[in-house]
Every structure is written in structure tokens, then in C-alpha cells.
Amino acid sequence: xxxxxxxxxxxxxxxxxxxxxxxxxxxxxxxxxxxxxxxxxxxxxxxxxxxxxxxxxxxxxxxxxxxxxxxxxxxxxxxxxxxxxxxxxxxxxxxxxxxxxxxxxxxxxxxxxxxxxxxxxxxxxxxxxxxxxxxxxxxxxxxxxxxxxxxxxxxxxxxxxxxxxxxxxxxxxxxxxxxxxxxxxxxxxxxxxxxxxxxxxxxxxxxxxxxxxxxxxxxxxxxxxxxxxxxxxxxxxxxxxxxxxxxxxxxxxxxxxxxxxxxxxxxxxxxxxxxxxxxxxxxxxxxxxxxxxxxxxxxxxxxxxxxxxxxxxxxxxxxxxxxxxxxxxxxxxxxx
Numbered sequence: 001x002x003x004x005x006x007x008x009x010x011x012x013x014x015x016x017x018x019x020x021x022x023x024x025x026x027x028x029x030x031x032x033x034x035x036x037x038x039x040x041x042x043x044x045x046x047x048x049x050x051x052x053x054x055x056x057x058x059x060x061x062x063x064x065x066x067x068x069x070x071x072x073x074x075x076x077x078x079x080x081x082x083x084x085x086x087x088x089x090x091x092x093x094x095x096x097x098x099x100x101x102x103x104x105x106x107x108x109x110x111x112x113x114x115x116x117x118x119x120x121x122x123x124x125x126x127x128x129x130x131x132x133x134x135x136x137x138x139x140x141x142x143x144x145x146x147x148x149x150x151x152x153x154x155x156x157x158x159x160x161x162x163x164x165x166x167x168x169x170x171x172x173x174x175x176x177x178x179x180x181x182x183x184x185x186x187x188x189x190x191x192x193x194x195x196x197x198x199x200x201x202x203x204x205x206x207x208x209x210x211x212x213x214x215x216x217x218x219x220x221x222x223x224x225x226x227x228x229x230x231x232x233x234x235x236x237x238x239x240x241x242x243x244x245x246x247x248x249x250x251x252x253x254x255x256x257x258x259x260x261x262x263x264x265x266x267x268x269x270x271x272x273x274x275x276x277x278x279x280x281x282x283x284x285x286x287x288x289x290x291x292x293x294x295x296x297x298x299x300x301x302x303x304x305x306x307x308x309x310x311x312x313x314x315x316x317x318x319x320x321x322x323x324x325x326x327x328x329x330x331x332x333x334x335x336x
Contacts, residue, residue, distance in 0.1 A: 004066065006062065007025070008059060008060070008061055009021070009056045009057060009058055009059060009061075009062065010058065013056055014056065014058040015055055015056070015057070015163065015166070016055070016163055017052070017054065017055060017056070017170060018034075018038075018043070018045065018050060018051075018052050018053070018055075019031060019034055019052040019053060021056055022034050022052075023141070024140065026064075027115060027116070027125060028067075029067065032206070034052050035052055035199070035217070037065060038051055042065035043062070043063060043064065044063040045060050045061070045062055045063070047061075081129045081130060082130060083130055084127065084131060085130075095107050097300050097301075097302060098298065101157070102156065102292070103142075103156055103161065103292075103298070104139065104155040105152055105155070105288070105300045106124070106152070106154075106155060107150070107152065107302040108124065108145055108150055108152075108153045109150055109305060110148050110150040110280060110281065110307065111147065111148060112124065114141060114144045114145055114147070114153070115141070115144070124141070124153065124155075125141060128140070128141070128155065137157075137158055137159070139155045139156060139157045139158075140155065140159060140162040141155060141156075141162075142154040142156050142166060142169060143245070146248070146283075148263075148280065148283070149284070149285060150283075150284045150285065150305040151285025151286060151302045152176075152285045152287065152300055152302045153285070154288065154290075161293055164293045165290075165293065168291065169290075172243060173290060174288065174290040175241070175287075176242060176285065176287070177240075177241055177286050177288075178239070178241070178250055178286055179228075179239060179240070179284045179286040179304070179308075179319075180237075180250065180254065180262075180282055181237060181238070181262040181312075182235065182236050182259040182269070182282075183234075183259055183260055183261075183269060184234075184235075184236065185227060185232045185235075185236040185259075186236060186238075189226065189227035190224075190226045191224075191225055192224050193221075193222065193223045193253045193256070193257060194220070194222045195221060195253060195256055196210070196211040196215075196218040196219060196220050196221060197209065197210065197211060197218065197246050197248075197249060197252055198210075198211040198215055198218045198219070206248070206266075207248065207266050208248045208252045209252065221244045221252075222242070222244050223242050223249060223253045225239065225241075225253075225254075226239045228322065229317050234274065234315070235262065235311070235315055236259070237312070237315075238254075248266070251267050251269075251281075251283065254267075255267035255268055255269070261282055261283050262277060262281075263278065263281045265281075269281070276314055277311055277314070278307040278310060278311065280307045282311060284302070284305060284308055286301060286302060287299070287302070288300055303319075
């Protein structure tokens with residue numbers, strides 16, 4: 001884009017966060033890039049400076065500055081899009097844990113990116129574009145997972161559903177439970193990490209660190225953790241429950257308290273691992289619970305990925321003991 005454009009917030013986008021609006025209309029805009037545009041005043045809402053997490057209201061005008069690439073709004077005709085190949089359709093079908101008229105809940109494999117990048121050619125959003133050619137409207141991501149994080153991922157089949165779920169995901173209405181294997185055993189075995197995070201300086205842009213007091217652009221981040229089982233001094237099996245949804249929050253928080261997630265090459269979890277443990281990120285979005293837009297509750301659990309199953313078996317951890325979800329985990333932790 002070579003000139004400033006202005007867009008109106010439509011009814012289905014009322015209440016959507018600015019960063020999610022950009023993700024929907026301009027998928028190439030990364031959070032770091034949007035943060036820079038907002039910080040320098042290039043992105044404005046009704047002529048005013050805003051932060052990426054600002055809530056939009058129907059009828060507001062968004063100033064979109066010239067972007068550093070040729071961007072295409074998400075709703076523009078996708079002339080280059082093609083229907084899914086047989087292999088892609090099988091891949092997508094293999095991930096579905098739950099489907100109804102409004103949503104999919106997928107079990108994203110570790111290693112599959114949610115969105116594309118310079119060297120990323122296969123990703124979930126690309127599958128949704130191909131699916132949209134067949135369905136007449138592209139399904140939309142409601143939230144994201146890191147490439148190497150596996151587990152539950154919610155997809156809205158229509159924009160209106162995405163807007164409704166987006167409001168839920170911005171609150172504490174949605175309950176997310178992650179399982180992780182970490183180095184060592186945290187003490188105490190249950191706790192709350194309330195440490196603000198900020199983008200780390202350096203060549204690797206997608207990394208965060210604990211923020212200093214009153215540091216500009218710091219974002220509050222809160223994680224509740226509980227040890228489910230342990231094999232000291234090597235590993236602890238953790239239940240992690242984020243109250244906020246910051247980039248790399250769980251990974252940075254566990255590293256901050258001295259127990260990085262196994263296989264995490266950004267936060268020190270890949271150093272000095274026993275040879276028997278796969279050097280891959282041991283972080284899995286195990287369960288998600290949220291109100292369905294049409295009523296009732298969606299409650300979906302995803303099985304562990306193969307590399308975590310192997311690690312669990314190595315140390316005698318039995319995920320079958322906790323199939324009933326968080327209440328069982330919490331009771332076990334209290335008994336220990």
C-alpha cells in the first residue's frame with residue numbers, strides 16, 4: 001500500500017480489538033509491526049492515537065498508513081486462492097476435535113504455523129483460505145498458538161461468529177488449560193506468576209522478557225501454575241492457566257521463575273536435555289472451555305502430541321489419570 005486509507009468499523013466488528021481487526025483485514029501485519037505503527041501514531045482511530053489492544057466500536061474510522069508490503073484486505077476477492085488439495089483436506093479433517101454450525105475446534109500439531117510468514121508456506125490460515133473457496137466464506141482464526149505449541153485451536157466459520165467469540169476471548173470467560181514439561185520442579189508446587197512482559201530487544205523479534213517497573217509498552221501478564229506430577233530433578237509435569245493472553249506468556253513466565261519449558265529454544269529450555277527427551281517444545285493447549293454463541297458450553301480436550309507422549313511414558317506420567325480435566329488435577333496437587 002502506497003497511500004493512507006480509511007476504513008469504517010462494521011457491525012460485526014463492534015467490540016473487536018484493533019490488533020484482531022488488522023489480523024483479519026491485513027494478515028501480513030505482525031503484532032510487532034502494528035505496535036510500531038500505533039506507537040508512532042501512524043495508525044489512528046477517529047483521529048486519535050490508540051494501542052493495539054484498543055476496543056473498536058461500529059462506525060469508527062481506522063486510519064491505515066502506507067504499509068511495507070502490498071496488502072490485500074481479508075474480504076477482497078481471493079483470486080489466487082484455490083480449493084484445498086486432497087492432502088490438505090485430509091490434514092484439516094484429521095485435526096478436527098469438534099465441529100458444529102458455527103465453529104471448528106482443532107488439535108493443531110506441533111510444527112504447523114497458525115499464520116504465514118516469509119518462509120512459511122503451509123499454515124492453518126492458508127488452509128482456511130482454501131476452505132473458504134469451497135464454503136463461500138473463509139473461516140476465521142479466533143486466537144493463535146505458537147508454531148511449536150500443539151493443542152486446541154478455535155476457528156469461527158463466519159465473521160459474525162468470530163466477532164462474538166473475539167469478545168469472549170478478550171475476557172476471562174474462556175478457560176484455557178495448558179500442559180507442559182518443565183526443567184526441574186517449581187517450589188511452591190502451586191502459584192501465581194504476575195509479571196509484566198515486553199518485547200525483547202535484539203535480532204529475534206518474537207521474544208519477550210520481564211518488564212522493569214513503569215517500562216513503556218509493558219503488558220501485564222498473569223499465569224496460574226500447578227505441579228501435576230514430577231520426576232526430580234529432571235522434570236515436572238505442569239498445568240498452566242493463563243489469565244491473560246500475551247505472546248509467549250507461558251514460555252517467558254516459566255523461564256522467569258527458573259523452570260523453562262523443555263525444548264524451548266527461545267527461553268533456555270533446549271539446553272542440556274537428557275538424550276532420551278526430544279528437543280522439541282513441550283507445551284500443549286490441553287483443554288478449552290467457553291460459552292457457545294448459540295448457548296451451552298463448548299468443552300474440548302486435545303490428546304498429547306507424540307513427542308510429549310514419549311516423554312510422559314519415559315518418566316511414568318499417566319495422562320489418563322487426568323482425563324476429567326482441571327478439578328482432578330487440582331485435587332491431586334492438593335493431596336501432594
